[in-house]
Amino acid sequence: MGTELDGYTVHEDNPLGYGSSLPVPSVQEIVRNDANNVPERYIKYLEDRPLSSEKCPVSLDIPIINLSLLTNGDEDERKKLNLACKDWGFFQIINHGADEVLPKMKAAVAAFFELPLCEKKKYAMAANDVQGYGQGYVISDEQKLDWNDLLFLITMPSSFRNMKYWPITIQGFKETLEEYSIELQRVIDEIFSNLSLLMGMEGGFLKELQGFLGLGPHSDCSSITLLLQDDDITALQIKHKEAWIPIKPVPNALVVNIGDVVEAWSNGLYKSIEHRAVTNKKKPRISVATFVIPCDDVELNPLETMVDDNYRPRIYKNDVKYVDYLRHTLARKMDGKATNVQYLKL
Numbered sequence: 001m002g003t004e005l006d007g008y009t010v011h012e013d014n015p016l017g018y019g020s021s022l023p024v025p026s027v028q029e030i031v032r033n034d035a036n037n038v039p040e041r042y043i044k045y046l047e048d049r050p051l052s053s054e055k056c057p058v059s060l061d062i063p064i065i066n067l068s069l070l071t072n073g074d075e076d077e078r079k080k081l082n083l084a085c086k087d088w089g090f091f092q093i094i095n096h097g098a099d100e101v102l103p104k105m106k107a108a109v110a111a112f113f114e115l116p117l118c119e120k121k122k123y124a125m126a127a128n129d130v131q132g133y134g135q136g137y138v139i140s141d142e143q144k145l146d147w148n149d150l151l152f153l154i155t156m157p158s159s160f161r162n163m164k165y166w167p168i169t170i171q172g173f174k175e176t177l178e179e180y181s182i183e184l185q186r187v188i189d190e191i192f193s194n195l196s197l198l199m200g201m202e203g204g205f206l207k208e209l210q211g212f213l214g215l216g217p218h219s220d221c222s223s224i225t226l227l228l229q230d231d232d233i234t235a236l237q238i239k240h241k242e243a244w245i246p247i248k249p250v251p252n253a254l255v256v257n258i259g260d261v262v263e264a265w266s267n268g269l270y271k272s273i274e275h276r277a278v279t280n281k282k283k284p285r286i287s288v289a290t291f292v293i294p295c296d297d298v299e300l301n302p303l304e305t306m307v308d309d310n311y312r313p314r315i316y317k318n319d320v321k322y323v324d325y326l327r328h329t330l331a332r333k334m335d336g337k338a339t340n341v342q343y344l345k346l
């Protein structure tokens with residue numbers, strides 16, 4: 001049973017059952033104390049480190065989608081979205097109408113990470129939950145760790161919120177996150193409406209299947225992910241035609257990527273691309289990832305409209321429920337794209 005806090009239910013004894021991650025030392029704290037003394041677990045094997053020779057010419061940029069054109073039903077922009085999902089699996093959105101809240105959101109998250117460790121630990125992930133402050137995908141004491149700390153909060157629908165993980169003592173944090181979620185919901189609805197039409201379904205089809213919003217190389221176990229990143233640090237890289245391409249931030253844009261779920265629904269037409277975030281020596285970086293995921297019982301079968309026995313034979317299984325796929329994924333360490341998507345393939 002939960003208790004009521006400020007109008008929301010606190011699910012103290014009722015975690016979501018998706019999985020959990022072991023507690024590990026904070027990266028930010030390691031840097032604060034002595035950046036030259038990093039525990040072995042955080043030092044990657046040589047073969048897993050990004051090489052500067054892997055980098056592609058920076059002139060290769062992912063497509064930019066103008067959301068206001070999509071909202072106005074512009075057919076050419078919708079075609080551009082189709083190509084972006086097929087050829088890249090990644091794009092940036094501009095003219096999304098959420099400009100005001102983006103800097104506020106960055107500031108709210110920065111305020112959380114600036115708190116002293118003892119304050120942040122008040123929001124630490126419980127042993128049986130994925131929400132809270134910590135690190136994700138840690139399943140053993142031996143595995144190498146990513147160079148990041150995270151605060152994972154479920155924001156939508158509000159009945160799924162667990163307020164014990166929300167740093168509501170930071171002035172304006174809750175209001176900003178709520179405002180950001182509402183703005184993103186509008187952006188997400190527009191993207192899903194267009195993807196539904198592109199996949200031969202009614203405009204509201206994909207939206208109806210969604211439940212709520214929500215590094216090493218990985219693909220995302222979401223339907224789509226929206227990423228707000230710092231404007232002045234290029235850290236995100238995506239695997240495109242066997243090369244790692246850096247995603248140069250476009251100020252005030254949101255980066256969107258196709259997750260494993262839409263890849264399966266589209267029978268592989270739209271690509272869930274492997275990506276990673278690389279470190280830099282100059283300054284810490286904050287990013288805010290919003291994972292849109294389906295309801296637990298939604299099945300990840302390819303849509304009938306996306307299967308054609310002659311031209312597009314089915315390559316994904318029927319009857320895999322989202323919750324089973326998610327549990328499978330969260331029980332493993334983050335390890336590229338193949339293992340997760342293999343679970344969905346015939």
Ligand SMILES: O=C(O)CCC(=O)C(=O)O
Binds near residue numbers: 215220236
């Ligand atoms: O911080 C980034 O640029 C990437 C984050 C990401 O890929 C994720 O959280 O799934």
Ligand SMILES: [Fe+2]
Binds near residue numbers: 218225
């Ligand atoms: Fe990701």
